Structures are given as C-alpha cells and as structure tokens.
Amino acid sequence: MSTPPAPPTPDPPATAPPVIALRGASFGYGDHAVVHDVDLTITAGEVVLVLGPNGSGKSTIAKGLFGLTDLLAGEVDVFGMPRADFRDFPRLGYVPQRHTLASSVTVTVSEVVSSGRLSRQSWLGIATRADRQQVRRALELVGLADRAGIDVGALSGGQQRRVLIARALAGEPDVLVMDEPTAGVDIASQHGLVEVLARLVAEGLTLVVVTHELAAFADLVTRVVVVDAGRIAFDGSRDEFVAAGSDVLHDHDWHHHLDRPDRRPAVISAEGPLSQGGSRE
Amino acid sequence: MSEMLSIDFMQRALLAALLVGLSAPLVGVFLVQRRLALIGDGMGHVALAGVAVGVWLGQSPVWTALIGAVLAAIIVELIRTSGSAHGDVALAIIFYGGIAASVVIIGKSPNGTPASLTAYLFGAITTVTAADLWVFGVLTVVILLVVGVLRWRLFAVASDEEYARSAGLPVLALNLALAVLTAVTVVVSMRIVGLLLISALMIVPNAAAQLLGHSFRSSLAWAVAIGVACAVGGVAVSYAADTPSGGTIVLLAIGAFVVAAVGSAVRTRLGRVALAGHAEAEGHGHEHGPGCGHEAIQHGDHVDYVHDGHHHAPHGAHYDEHAAMATTLSTPPAPRSPTPPSTPSRPTDDRLRSAADPPTGRGRGLPRRDRRLRVRPRTPCPDARGGQLDRACHGLSLARRPRHRRRARRVAHRRRRGRLSAVLDRSPPPPRLPHVRTDRRGRRADGRDLGRAGGGRTRVPGRAAYRRDRRHLRHLLRAAA
Numbered sequence: 156m157s158t159p160p161a162p163p164t165p166d167p168p169a170t171a172p173p174v175i176a177l178r179g180a181s182f183g184y185g186d187h188a189v190v191h192d193v194d195l196t197i198t199a200g201e202v203v204l205v206l207g208p209n210g211s212g213k214s215t216i217a218k219g220l221f222g223l224t225d226l227l228a229g230e231v232d233v234f235g236m237p238r239a240d241f242r243d244f245p246r247l248g249y250v251p252q253r254h255t256l257a258s259s260v261t262v263t264v265s266e267v268v269s270s271g272r273l274s275r276q277s278w279l280g281i282a283t284r285a286d287r288q289q290v291r292r293a294l295e296l297v298g299l300a301d302r303a304g305i306d307v308g309a310l311s312g313g314q315q316r317r318v319l320i321a322r323a324l325a326g327e328p329d330v331l332v333m334d335e336p337t338a339g340v341d342i343a344s345q346h347g348l349v350e351v352l353a354r355l356v357a358e359g360l361t362l363v364v365v366t367h368e369l370a371a372f373a374d375l376v377t378r379v380v381v382v383d384a385g386r387i388a389f390d391g392s393r394d395e396f397v398a399a400g401s402d403v404l405h406d407h408d409w410h411h412h413l414d415r416p417d418r419r420p421a422v423i424s425a426e427g428p429l430s431q432g433g434s435r436e
Numbered sequence: 437m438s439e440m441l442s443i444d445f446m447q448r449a450l451l452a453a454l455l456v457g458l459s460a461p462l463v464g465v466f467l468v469q470r471r472l473a474l475i476g477d478g479m480g481h482v483a484l485a486g487v488a489v490g491v492w493l494g495q496s497p498v499w500t501a502l503i504g505a506v507l508a509a510i511i512v513e514l515i516r517t518s519g520s521a522h523g524d525v526a527l528a529i530i531f532y533g534g535i536a537a538s539v540v541i542i543g544k545s546p547n548g549t550p551a552s553l554t555a556y557l558f559g560a561i562t563t564v565t566a567a568d569l570w571v572f573g574v575l576t577v578v579i580l581l582v583v584g585v586l587r588w589r590l591f592a593v594a595s596d597e598e599y600a601r602s603a604g605l606p607v608l609a610l611n612l613a614l615a616v617l618t619a620v621t622v623v624v625s626m627r628i629v630g631l632l633l634i635s636a637l638m639i640v641p642n643a644a645a646q647l648l649g650h651s652f653r654s655s656l657a658w659a660v661a662i663g664v665a666c667a668v669g670g671v672a673v674s675y676a677a678d679t680p681s682g683g684t685i686v687l688l689a690i691g692a693f694v695v696a697a698v699g700s701a702v703r704t705r706l707g708r709v710a711l712a713g714h715a716e717a718e719g720h721g722h723e724h725g726p727g728c729g730h731e732a733i734q735h736g737d738h739v740d741y742v743h744d745g746h747h748h749a750p751h752g753a754h755y756d757e758h759a760a761m762a763t764t765l766s767t768p769p770a771p772r773s774p775t776p777p778s779t780p781s782r783p784t785d786d787r788l789r790s791a792a793d794p795p796t797g798r799g800r801g802l803p804r805r806d807r808r809l810r811v812r813p814r815t816p817c818p819d820a821r822g823g824q825l826d827r828a829c830h831g832l833s834l835a836r837r838p839r840h841r842r843r844a845r846r847v848a849h850r851r852r853r854g855r856l857s858a859v860l861d862r863s864p865p866p867p868r869l870p871h872v873r874t875d876r877r878g879r880r881a882d883g884r885d886l887g888r889a890g891g892g893r894t895r896v897p898g899r900a901a902y903r904r905d906r907r908h909l910r911h912l913l914r915a916a917a
Contacts, residue, residue: 223598223602242604244603249603251596251598251599253596253598256595258595259469259471259646260468260469260646260655261646261650261652261655262591262595262651262652263652266651266652266653269588270588270595271603273603279585280585280586280587282588304650306650326603
C-alpha cells in the first residue's frame with residue numbers, strides 16, 4: 156500500500172483515563188501472529204470505529220481484548236491493569252461476531268439475554284430483581300421486549316444480532332466492544348440501533364465498533380482506526396479521517412459516506428425503528 | 437401393583453429408576469446443546485472397564501466404575517479442549533480401549549465371564565443392592581445440587597463458549613464439571629439402564645422436550661418429567677413383561693419422542709398463517725375509536741391506541757398489547773386521520789364497507805337479507821353485549837336474533853373463505869410457531885386493502901382467528917407471557 160500518513164493520535168482529554176491501552180501488542184493463534192505491533196489507547200467516552208477489509212485483523216484485535224486470541228507480544232491494559240489480572244469482567248461488554256443463535260435446544264430470548272448478567276451474579280447463580288429489571292431494560296433498548304418469551308431460533312438474523320447486543324447491554328458495561336454489529340441488519344434497524352447506542356454513549360458508555368460498513372455509525376463516531384494487513388494504517392479523529400480521504404483508504408470509498416451524507420444509503424423503510432425493522436409480523 | 441411394590445428388589449429398582457430418570461435428562465440437556473450427544477456412550481464404555489476391574493478384585497463394581505468414568509471424563513475433556521486434530525482418534529482409542537479391556541479383564545477374573553457383563557450393559561432390575569442405592573442417592577443429590585447452582589453458567593458455556601470466556605466465566609472448569617457430571621450419571625444408571633444405553637436416556641427425553649417446551653426452563657422440566665416417567669414406567673413394564681429394564685426404558689423414551697414429534701407436527705400443520713407475539717390486553721372495558729381520548733398511532737397496517745403507556749390494537753373482541761416502540765425513527769406518531777370517504781362501487785363491496793363510510797341509511801340499496809349485516813362498529817349502541825356490539829342482529833327483535841346470528845356467522849364464514857387465497861398469500865411461519873389463520877381484518881398479507889385497487893377501506897366483519905386455530909393462540913400467548 157502507499158505510505159500512510161503518520162498516524163496522528165488524537166490527544167485524549169486530560170481528565171479521561173484510558174480504558175483500553177494496547178502497547179506494541181501482537182495477537183494471533185498459536186504462534187502465528189495475525190496482528191502486529193498495535194498501539195492503541197482508548198479513553199472513556201470515545202466512540203471508536205475499527206475499519207478494515209476482510210481478513211485485515213480487526214476482529215483479532217477485538218478478541219484479543221478479551222483474551223480470545225493469544226497475546227504474542229506487547230501489553231494489553233484494561234481499565235489500567237494488565238488484561239491477565241483484570242477481574243472486573245462486567246465492565247467490558249462484548250458482542251461477538253456470530254450469525255446465528257439457533258441451537259438444538261429451545262431457548263427464549265430472555266434466557267439468552269439473562270446470560271449477560273451471569274458475571275454480575277454471586278456464585279450461587281440466583282437471579283435477583285435487579286437482574287430481571289436489567290434484562291428487561293436491555294430488551295426494551297433493542298426493541299425486543301415483546302419477543303422476550305419467543306424461541307431465539309424463530310427470530311430473523313437481524314433480530315438475533317439485536318439479542319446478542321441486548322445480552323451485552325444486560326451486563327451494564329462501561330466499555331462495549333461490538334464485532335460487526337450491523338452485518339445482516341437492515342438499514343432501518345441499523346439506525347434504530349445507532350440511536351440506542353447514541354443514548355448510551357451520552358450516558359457515558361465507551362464504544363468500540365469493529366465493522367466494514369461505517370455508514371450507520373457516521374454521526375456517532377469520534378475516532379476512526381483503520382486496520383490493514385494486520386497493522387494500524389490510520390488512527391485519527393473523524394474529521395482527520397475525512398480529510399485524509401482516499402490516501403488512507405486506497406481502494407475503499409468509505410470516506411464518501413462520512414463526507415457526503417447524501418451518499419449514505421437511503422433509509423428503506425420509514426416506519427422501521429428497531430421494534431419494527433426486519434421483523435416478521 | 438401392590439404385589440410389585442411389596443417385593444424388596446422392585447422397591448430398590450423403582451427408587452434407582454427414579455434417581456436415573458431425574459439426573460440423566462438434567463445433565464443430558466447440556467450435552468444436546470453442545471452437540472456432544474454421544475459422549476455419554478463413550479464414558480459408558482470406560483465405566484465398563486471399571487466394572488470389570490471391580491469384579492476382578494472382588495470389590496463393589498460401582499466404585500471402580502465411578503473412578504474409571506470420572507478419570508475418562510477428565511481426560512476426554514482435556515483432549516477435546518486442546519483442539520488437537522487427532523483428538524477424535526484419541527477419543528476412539530480411549531472408548532474402545534475401555535470396552536476391550538473390560539472384556540479381557542472379566543474373562544481373566546475368577547468369578548466372572550464375558551456373559552456376566554450383560555447385566556451392566558443393558559440393565560437388570562434384580563441387581564440393585566441396598567448399598568448401590570445409597571451410592572446412587574448421594575451421587576444424584578450431588579448432580580442435582582451442581583446442576584442447580586451451575587445451570588445458567590453451563591447453559592452460557594454451551595450456547596456461546598466465546599462469549600462465556602469474554603464474560604470471565606471459568607470455561608474449562610465448567611466443561612470439566614459437565615464431563616464429570618456425565619460420568620457420574622453414567623454410573624448412577626449402570627444398574628437399571630445399563631452402560632450401553634444410558635446415553636439414550638440423557639438425550640431422548642431432551643429431544644422430546646424440545647418439541648413440548650417453549651423455553652430452556654420449561655423444556656428442561658419436560659425432559660425430567662419424561663425421564664422419570666420412562667425410567668419408573670420402564671422398570672414396572674420390565675417386571676410385568678419380564679424384559680431387560682434398560683431396553684424397555686429406552687424404548688419407552690423413544691415412544692415418548694415419537695408421540696411428541698407427531699403431536700407437534702399435527703399442531704403445526706393445522707393452520708397456515710403465523711401469528712407471532714400475540715398478547716391480549718387485560719380487563720379492557722373501554723372501546724377505542726377516533727376521538728376516544730387516547731392518542732392513535734399508525735403501527736404497520738393498523739392503528740394502536742396509547743392507553744396508559746400501553747399500545748392497544750383492536751383484535752376481535754379484545755385488544756392486543758403491542759410493544760411501545762423503543763425508538764421512533766423519522767415518522768412521529770401521526771394522529772389517525774379520518775377514513776377517507778369512498779364512493780360505493782359494486783353492491784358486493786358495499787356489503788363490506790365499514791360504518792366509517794358516508795351514511796347512506798341503514799343498508800339502503802342492498803338486498804333485504806344483507807341489511808341486517810350492515811356493520812356499525814363504532815356507533816354507541818344499547819344492544820352492546822359485554823362491551824361489544826352484537827352487530828349481526830342489531831335492531832332486530834329479540835325473538836329473531838338467534839336465527840340471524842347463526843346465519844350471519846355462516847355468511848361471514850363463507851366470505852372469509854372466499855378471501856382465503858389472499859389470507860394465505862404470505863411467507864410460512866418461523867419454525868416451531870404454529871400456523872394460525874385470521875382474516876387479517878380485511879387486509880391482504882402485505883397490509884393493502886382487499887378489493888378495489890387503492891380504493892376506500894374495505895373490511896371483513898369478523899376479526900378473530902379461526903375458531904379451530906384459537907387454541908394455538910393460547911400456546912402463543914403462553915409463550916409470549
């Protein structure tokens with residue numbers, strides 16, 4: 156690729172502590188590194204979009220934050236402590252990149268979402284009233300409150316993704332890492348989802364979104380990180396990303412979406428906030 | 437029956453069956469969820485080696501089988517977790533090594549022949565000793581306690597291991613716990629069900645329960661109920677019919693599965709149109725309408741009325757609860773606009789018009805028979821029965837009402853049948869949801885009006901789901917609750 160401009164790391168506000176800090180981190184599987192030498196500091200309140208083509212290593216970085224991929228070199232700090240020592244798991248929410256929740260066992264939506272509360276429960280595993288309230292709130296946030304008792308296997312793919320998001324939200328995370336949250340979700344539902352996330356960000360949620368479709372998040376994002384071939388090719392604020400333009404994204408035209416709102420995909424259905432979009436009647 | 441209960445060995449056998457029936461489906465559900473349905477079979481093989489060692493040493497075979505099965509469970513789980521490409525082969529070696537060793541050891545032991553393994557392989561009701569029963573009882577209590585405490589964690593790991601690890605759950609420890617639980621269940625079953633057949637009692641009741649339950653919790657309850665019924669019933673049948681108990685129990689369980697499968701298939705076939713997420717508003721005395729004082733919101737193809745924060749949609753004789761939208765997009769809640777006046781075209785369409793059409797006098801221009809079918813749903817009416825207007829017979833003398841009510845029902849039914857092609861014009865329901873036909877309130881499946889293209893509102897008077905489909909609505913209501 157052409158020489159990328161020196162990644163200008165945006166100065167974090169002096170007051171906000173870093174919630175995630177990667178220093179020279181390499182992630183991979185076994186001894187095969189997929190992502191090399193990543194330096195990334197995310198402070199509280201940021202909305203970071205991790206962009207990159209398929210196979211560039213975006214998801215590997217996201218999984219590395221949770222120890223799902225092996226850390227081969229460097230350091231990962233979460234909330235100011237090394238990842239290996241990090242025990243306050245509910246603060247870090249994860250929406251994995253999964254296409255289906257269907258299994259050979261009947262499971263209702265609320266049962267899946269309830270499993271997002273497990274890390275906040277005592278070892279006896281008894282659900283308290285607060286747990287149930289939080290589960291209901293998470294389901295309402297993603298617009299699935301009326302489907303709480305339905306078998307997840309009966310939901311559409313987009314609704315299942317929303318169930319995964321609700322499961323992460325049920326744990327009341329301070330930082331939410333989402334891996335391709337919009338894949339397979341129709342445009343109207345994406346907008347509903349972004350609205351929900353915007354409200355949570357306003358309440359202080361830090362958001363890291365791994366995606367290759369940035370249109371949906373264009374209004375929300377404060378910072379863009381581009382990963383290419385296992386390395387960070389760009390790291391800057393939203394405005395810097397727009398200004399950098401096609402030098403960064405040599406063979407992609409993502410910046411158009413940010414640059415020209417008129418080129419964002421049109422909303423297909425006007426009546427489709429989260430509670431409607433993609434649902435069967 | 438009392439004769440059966442008065443025999444010592446039958447009392448013990450029935451108690452042991454109860455313990456097996458309780459514990460096997462409880463552990464099995466997680467194996468089904470993880471697609472490890474056959475792992476219990478393999479552990480049975482290794483437990484058999486333990487049995488053979490016990491017979492050879494002259495010890496109680498239950499203890500040696502327990503040691504063998506738990507060891508095998510731990511090794512198997514560690515091999516599986518390592519994700520090695522040869523893990524499959526390693527498991528096969530362990531399992532078949534177990535069964536081969538058991539045959540050889542028992543052949544060499546002074547007080548046993550390979551034939552004496554049959555009772556352990558397929559179960560025999562006469563073999564349960566009082567000492568066994570104590571061991572089984574303690575092991576079952578352990579299983580119940582561990583599953584009771586860990587069930588949602590085991591569930592989380594089984595349904596999404598990656599997420600469970602990201603949430604900080606001790607995945608390896610939970611997997612090991614499940615493996616040991618499986619091994620313990622295998623041992624509990626060795627007298628009654630047999631080591632070759634126990635896997636069936638872990639899996640088959642769960643398979644049947646998936647067809648009956650609407651959630652993980654309720655299907656687990658079904659599975660345990662089926663497991664207990666089959667195990668205890670199987671022992672009783674085995675005594676009465678003089679058959680090996682393990683085979684009888686498993687055949688009963690498979691029978692239960694077949695019954696459940698046929699029942700669920702019939703239930704699904706009965707209807708055609710899915711009606712998902714249907715919840716009825718409770719205790720609704722008020723009748724919504726334009727200008728009733730509640731805000732009206734367009735919701736898809738119909739209008740919801742905001743009633744104390746709930747969204748109510750008219751449906752037959754009741755109001756449905758529709759979810760309040762978590763977020764509204766670009767369309768703000770639009771107050772319901774008055775129904776556009778339509779010009780009557782053909783008399784057949786006229787018959788279907790609602791009372792919102794311009795008043796033309798009661799049924800003027802219609803055949804006499806049809807005047808009584810004029811629909812005036814929103815006119816305040818002294819004839820209203822229980823809050824709902826008796827539309828068909830409105831204005832008729834009391835003596836003539838029953839006959840006309842019957843006739844109106846027939847006519848409405850014919851009319852709905854005539855619209856059935858439009859009703860069926862939609863995608864099939866999602867899996868596990870029954871088909872329920874409704875008349876779609878006079879709309880096509882895509883929400884457009886029936887009849888004249890783009891014309892005024894045409895309505896079919898009856899709104900309820902077909903009567904023979906209504907019991908599926910009850911299932912759905914229960915699922916939605």
